[in-house]
Amino acid sequence: MKETSARLLRLLTLLQTRRDWSGQDLADRLGVTTRTVRRDVDKLRDLDYPVHASKGIAGGYRLGAGAQLPPLLLDDGEAVAIGIALRTAASSSVSDIGETALRALVKLEQVLPSRLQHQVNALQLSTVRPPGSRPTVDTAVLTAIGMACRDRQVLRFDYSGHGGTTSARITEPHQLVTWGPRWYLVAWDLQRHDWRTFRVDRMQPAASTGPRFTPREIPGGDAAAYVARGVAQIWPYQAIVELHTPATSDAARDAATYGRIEPIDEHRCRFYFGAENVRGMVFLLGALDVDFRIEDAPELAEHLRQTADRYHRAIQSPALS
Numbered sequence: 001m002k003e004t005s006a007r008l009l010r011l012l013t014l015l016q017t018r019r020d021w022s023g024q025d026l027a028d029r030l031g032v033t034t035r036t037v038r039r040d041v042d043k044l045r046d047l048d049y050p051v052h053a054s055k056g057i058a059g060g061y062r063l064g065a066g067a068q069l070p071p072l073l074l075d076d077g078e079a080v081a082i083g084i085a086l087r088t089a090a091s092s093s094v095s096d097i098g099e100t101a102l103r104a105l106v107k108l109e110q111v112l113p114s115r116l117q118h119q120v121n122a123l124q125l126s127t128v129r130p131p132g133s134r135p136t137v138d139t140a141v142l143t144a145i146g147m148a149c150r151d152r153q154v155l156r157f158d159y160s161g162h163g164g165t166t167s168a169r170i171t172e173p174h175q176l177v178t179w180g181p182r183w184y185l186v187a188w189d190l191q192r193h194d195w196r197t198f199r200v201d202r203m204q205p206a207a208s209t210g211p212r213f214t215p216r217e218i219p220g221g222d223a224a225a226y227v228a229r230g231v232a233q234i235w236p237y238q239a240i241v242e243l244h245t246p247a248t249s250d251a252a253r254d255a256a257t258y259g260r261i262e263p264i265d266e267h268r269c270r271f272y273f274g275a276e277n278v279r280g281m282v283f284l285l286g287a288l289d290v291d292f293r294i295e296d297a298p299e300l301a302e303h304l305r306q307t308a309d310r311y312h313r314a315i316q317s318p319a320l321s
Contacts, residue, residue, distance in 0.1 A: 007032070011040050015051065015063040019151060022060040037061075076116060083108055083120035137183050137200050142176070144205045145185055149173045154210030155187070160202040162234075171196070172213045175223040179231055186223045188216055195219060197230040228257050235274025239281055239297035243271050245290045255288055270295070278303040 007030055014029055015021060023034040030037065041051050041061060050064040074082065086108065089101035109117055148155040155173045160166050171187035178184075183200035195218065218226055243261075245251045247269035252261050259273025271292075275281045281300050285292060294301045 008040055008043060011037070012044060012049065012063075015061065020060050020062050026061065079108070079112060079116055080119045083112070083116075087120075141203060141205060142183065142200060144209075145173060145200060145203070146176055148205075148209050149175055149185075151209070152212050152215060154190070154213055156206040156210060157198075158204045159198060169196075169198070170210070171198075172216065174215065174218055176200070177224050177227045179224075179227050184227045184231070186218060186226055195226070197227050225256065229260055231274075235276060237276070237278055237281060237297075237299065238272075238274045239300045240295040241271045241273070241285065241297070242293040242295055243269050243288070243290055244292060245269065249290075251288050251290045255284075258284060282307055 010030060011026065014026060023037050026037045027034045030040075032040075041053065044051050052062045052064045054060060054062075083105065086101045086105040109120065112120065145155065147153075152172075154170060156168070156170050158166050159169050170190045171185075172190065173185055173187045175186050176183060177186060185198045185200055185203065187196055187198065188194075189196045220226060242264065243252060243255065244267065246266060247261050247263035252269050252271075255261060255271050255273070258275075259271055262270040262272070264270055273281070273284070275284065278299050281297075282303055285304075294304070
């Protein structure tokens with residue numbers, strides 16, 4: 001009986017990790033026959049897990065959505081990760097998610113063993129909100145896009161561009177990425193035959209998704225880096241700066257999160273980046289903590305000069321001399 005229960009847990013875990021499974025694949029993973037898999041699936045159904053089965057060459061098993069949420073099986077690491085994620089979500093830019101996340105966190109902590117509660121509580125997160133408004137993302141929109149990415153289904157949506165014009169897009173959604181307070185979708189645009197980055201708060205997905213597609217390889221293989229490069233090019237303020245550090249250094253890798261790095265020699269690299277305002281550019285360069293030289297950005301140079309003068313005046317005190 002203990003062996004059967006353990007196998008049911010393993011079967012349920014497998015069904016949760018992939019959309020479709022053939023009976024033979026499940027049998028091979030569990031080390032049993034396909035007949036045993038069918039019996040175990042029936043037992044999961046008795047426990048209210050909605051496992052759907054289809055016949056034929058392309059047939060198999062799929063864990064569907066039921067009328068009620070069945071018990072979730074989490075190992076220790078997954079439970080701690082969810083607890084920490086819920087704390088973070090409480091201050092999310094996703095609309096209506098903060099209060100929901102707090103309610104879920106309370107429920108989770110009520111059933112967590114004490115050893116896991118200590119791990120979750122060890123990371124007490126506080127959020128400092130920047131001044132000004134932040135773009136919010138509708139929960140239903142984010143969920144619809146995420147499911148299309150997961151299931152590799154064509155996604156249609158209306159998109160509001162920078163000028164306020166709206167266009168209909170048909171895409172193969174690749175991955176959701178967060179950059180600062182914003183959410184972005186990296187997708188292959190079927191009409192423009194090229195990769196595109198879309199701000200999720202400007203998207204309105206259609207009610208249904210399209211056919212399945214075979215994933216393409218994203219340029220550079222890293223969706224987050226692709227978003228960083230794309231976003232850096234559309235900021236209203238742009239700059240080119242020579243960093244006095246190798247392109248392979250930690251500082252250069254940090255800078256690449258906000259723009260593009262181009263090696264110059266073994267000691268220097270060129271940094272192409274942008275920001276919403278010049279103050280943001282000054283803050284970013286200061287945070288890199290390396291020497292640099294401005295190549296092309298007159299406004300940035302002037303603002304740096306004013307900032308340097310202000311800092312210099314700040315230390316002109318008899319007590320500091």
